[in-house]
Amino acid sequence: MWSGTQRQLLDLILDELIPPGSDGRVPGAGAAGVADFFPSAARYAPDPVGAITTVLAAVAANSPDFASLDRAGRVAVLKEAESEEPDSFATLVRLTYMGYYSRPDIRPLFGVGAHAVHPEGYPVENGEAERLAELTEPVRARGAIHRD
Amino acid sequence: MATGAGETGKDPVDVLIVGAGASGAAIAWSLLETRMRILCLEQGKHISDRDFPSRREDYELARYGDFSCDPNVRMLKQDYPINSTESCITPVNWNGVGGSTINFLAHWPRMRPSDFRTRTLDGVAEDWPVDYAALEPFYEMNDRNVGVSGLGGNPAYPPYRPELPPIPIGRLGWKLAQGFNRLGWHWWPSDVAILSRDHEGRQKCVNAGTCDLGCAAGAKGGANFTYWAVLERARMELRTECRVREVLIDPNTGFATGVLYHGPDGQLQEQRAEIVILACNGVGTPRLLLNSKSKQFPDGLANRSGMVGRNLMFHPLTGVSGVFDEPMKGHEGPMACSILSQEFYETDTNRDFVRGYGLHAGRSTTPMTYALGGYGIDRPIPWGEDHREIMDNVYPFVAGLTVVTEDLPEEHNCVSLDPNLTDGDGIPAPKITYRLSENTRRMLRHGEERAKEVLLAAGAKKVLCSDDGNVWWRAGWHQMGTCRMGNDPRASVVNGWGRCHDVKNLFIVDGSIFVTAGAVNPTSTIQALALHIGDNIKNNIANLFD
Ligand SMILES: Cc1cc2nc3c(=O)[nH]c(=O)nc-3n(C[C@H](O)[C@H](O)[C@H](O)COP(=O)(O)OP(=O)(O)OC[C@H]3O[C@@H](n4cnc5c(N)ncnc54)[C@H](O)[C@@H]3O)c2cc1C
Ligand code: SF4
Numbered sequence: 001m002w003s004g005t006q007r008q009l010l011d012l013i014l015d016e017l018i019p020p021g022s023d024g025r026v027p028g029a030g031a032a033g034v035a036d037f038f039p040s041a042a043r044y045a046p047d048p049v050g051a052i053t054t055v056l057a058a059v060a061a062n063s064p065d066f067a068s069l070d071r072a073g074r075v076a077v078l079k080e081a082e083s084e085e086p087d088s089f090a091t092l093v094r095l096t097y098m099g100y101y102s103r104p105d106i107r108p109l110f111g112v113g114a115h116a117v118h119p120e121g122y123p124v125e126n127g128e129a130e131r132l133a134e135l136t137e138p139v140r141a142r143g144a145i146h147r148d
Numbered sequence: 149m150a151t152g153a154g155e156t157g158k159d160p161v162d163v164l165i166v167g168a169g170a171s172g173a174a175i176a177w178s179l180l181e182t183r184m185r186i187l188c189l190e191q192g193k194h195i196s197d198r199d200f201p202s203r204r205e206d207y208e209l210a211r212y213g214d215f216s217c218d219p220n221v222r223m224l225k226q227d228y229p230i231n232s233t234e235s236c237i238t239p240v241n242w243n244g245v246g247g248s249t250i251n252f253l254a255h256w257p258r259m260r261p262s263d264f265r266t267r268t269l270d271g272v273a274e275d276w277p278v279d280y281a282a283l284e285p286f287y288e289m290n291d292r293n294v295g296v297s298g299l300g301g302n303p304a305y306p307p308y309r310p311e312l313p314p315i316p317i318g319r320l321g322w323k324l325a326q327g328f329n330r331l332g333w334h335w336w337p338s339d340v341a342i343l344s345r346d347h348e349g350r351q352k353c354v355n356a357g358t359c360d361l362g363c364a365a366g367a368k369g370g371a372n373f374t375y376w377a378v379l380e381r382a383r384m385e386l387r388t389e390c391r392v393r394e395v396l397i398d399p400n401t402g403f404a405t406g407v408l409y410h411g412p413d414g415q416l417q418e419q420r421a422e423i424v425i426l427a428c429n430g431v432g433t434p435r436l437l438l439n440s441k442s443k444q445f446p447d448g449l450a451n452r453s454g455m456v457g458r459n460l461m462f463h464p465l466t467g468v469s470g471v472f473d474e475p476m477k478g479h480e481g482p483m484a485c486s487i488l489s490q491e492f493y494e495t496d497t498n499r500d501f502v503r504g505y506g507l508h509a510g511r512s513t514t515p516m517t518y519a520l521g522g523y524g525i526d527r528p529i530p531w532g533e534d535h536r537e538i539m540d541n542v543y544p545f546v547a548g549l550t551v552v553t554e555d556l557p558e559e560h561n562c563v564s565l566d567p568n569l570t571d572g573d574g575i576p577a578p579k580i581t582y583r584l585s586e587n588t589r590r591m592l593r594h595g596e597e598r599a600k601e602v603l604l605a606a607g608a609k610k611v612l613c614s615d616d617g618n619v620w621w622r623a624g625w626h627q628m629g630t631c632r633m634g635n636d637p638r639a640s641v642v643n644g645w646g647r648c649h650d651v652k653n654l655f656i657v658d659g660s661i662f663v664t665a666g667a668v669n670p671t672s673t674i675q676a677l678a679l680h681i682g683d684n685i686k687n688n689i690a691n692l693f694d
Contacts, residue, residue: 120354120356122355139336
């Protein structure tokens with residue numbers, strides 16, 4: 001699908017689209033392996049590989065040595081590619097978010113369970129009848145607000 | 149009793165219902181006791197709760213593929229495409245047994261008494277031929293059948309009490325409620341068609357937060373879990389993968405004689421019936437009528453008024469979020485339902501618009517959906533360092549309010565037949581022509597400002613609002629008004645109990661018969677109306693066609 005050089009470039013780009021957290025806890029999209037998601041993403045975009053290859057070509061044309069640039073330099077090159085190939089770039093961004101956040105190991109980093117949400121779901125306290133009565137009291141006290 | 153391929157089905161039935169969604173299921177249940185032979189034709193299939201994507205680890209992806217609420221994204225065999233290029237909102241749905249209640253979010257407010265009398269009270273739209281008091285017993289009956297959780301004593305309504313206690317309003321609900329209280333504004337825990345405790349053999353909600361992906365717990369009161377469970381036990385006949393193409397009429401009597409439909413193999417078949425009931429929702433029903441042309445009805449069946457397809461109403465909406473200083477855990481708990489404020493629901497002559505809106509506090513959502521712009525929106529958040537900042541420091545701390553406005557009927561907002569686009573059986577697809585009125589725009593602006601005030605009063609550190617005047621695109625959840633009720637046959641399609649003025653044995657029971665939209669989710673009213681219509685059919689059975 002992609003040559004070794006293209007794959008390296010793709011991972012670098014992905015790490016700019018979703019960069020790693022500064023404390024090293026949250027990986028960037030490249031390090032998380034999001035590139036592996038794209039070949040199976042045809043359900044979510046008409047031609048994912050084509051769109052991504054277009055972005056890779058635009059980046060390579062604008063910056064033959066993307067890897068040697070600092071972060072600000074990489075972002076500038078990506079912005080240029082975005083303005084030259086807006087549709088393909090938008091597809092890459094969208095699929096990157098999908099590939100990244102669909103990973104069960106990523107969700108807990110944002111406070112969301114790794115598990116499939118059924119059958120377990122989440123425990124949420126429901127011992128709230130008294131508290132609810134207290135909180136709704138001022139609303140009741142103001143009386144009916146419907147017109148008949 | 150669901151049957152599939154191979155049925156010839158020429159034997160006439162007493163009652164033929166088209167559409168196995170919320171309204172079709174409710175009226176079938178109502179008519180069950182008559183012992184008439186009832187048949188339901190549904191273009192989609194059964195989906196088992198085992199197949200709901202929330203059982204998969206990558207469940208969020210389903211929202212953008214096979215389980216999207218948008219038929220133009222899903223493009224499954226049972227779906228029909230919808231041309232929405234001339235609309236700022238696209239209709240969303242589910243086609244299958246249970247209809248759109250498969251992926252609906254089960255927020256369950258009733259319409260309010262004034263909603264049925266907007267002409268008398270506010271000089272706009274039309275009064276309904278039925279009112280809240282007439283529907284009240286059917287709201288009750290439906291709530292019992294569906295299983296509704298909520299808190300009695302809501303001062304926004306005449307008295308009633310949901311059977312089950314409210315679901316947890318969640319951390320964000322508590323926060324926002326305090327904001328409303330500080331401002332002295334109305335709010336109330338949402339009524340929901342979701343079980344807060346185990347009830348009649350069904351399991352309580354497990355707070356999974358993905359109600360749009362089906363409800364694998366069976367806690368959500370979708371028609372698949374409620375009415376269809378009863379109908380199947382009663383062995384009522386349901387034929388799936390049968391798409392109705394046209395309603396047939398007798399040229400001499402002007403009565404409906406049955407329908408032409410495509411079976412699972414695509415072959416065209418005829419089914420005869422004494423009574424035909426349409427329950428295809430606010431887009432599917434006018435589409436079917438407009439496609440049923442004859443010498444007697446050259447502009448579509450039951451369309452002498454010219455109102456079939458007109459007056460399409462959605463609930464245009466927009467959202468405002470607040471960023472708080474503690475995690476809101478907004479992905480835990482039923483997606484759309486926490487608390488609802490109806491402070492700005494009724495007309496106030498001091499405002500620059502008529503009628504009003506609700507401020508809905510749903511939950512927030514899962515990380516992927518947030519990154520892609522939110523549920524019902526297709527506008528991904530920025531990439532790069534801004535992305536990091538938003539996902540780390542905004543997403544977990546967000547609580548939002550949605551401004552859900554009443555949409556007034558306007559004839560130019562309509563469903564018509566697309567001249568080129570068709571579904572898999574070659575039936576013309578619906579085309580939506582829809583724009584926001586100035587009244588709605590003013591309401592949205594007003595609502596956004598009030599929502600900001602609440603969020604700040606609740607302690608938000610920062611308020612996020614797009615302020616670009618756009619409404620959510622994939623938010624045509626509620627489709628109403630396109631075959632409206634009325635006493636005047638020149639200005640309406642059906643009478644006060646759903647019978648077409650022009651075809652006396654043809655009934656419509658879905659949201660297309662709404663005269664106005666209110667500013668609340670419609671399904672409890674759709675089903676109450678279906679039960680009301682069923683009751684009228686039963687009471688008038690001796691002289692039903694007079
Ligand atoms: C994502 C989402 C969220 C929602 N959330 C809420 C909510 O929180 N609260 C609320 O009140 N409402 C909500 N709704 C709306 C609610 O689902 C609908 O109001 C309700 O289902 C409408 O009932 P209905 O019977 O009119 O149509 P549906 O339930 O849509 O059923 C229509 C059925 O007719 C079938 N059909 C159509 N045409 C044909 C044909 N030609 N031949 C055979 N079969 C046909 C369809 O396949 C479908 O199964 C939501 C909807 C969606 C999509
Ligand atoms: S949150 Fe509750 S109602 Fe919604 S899908 Fe999960 S269990 Fe069902």
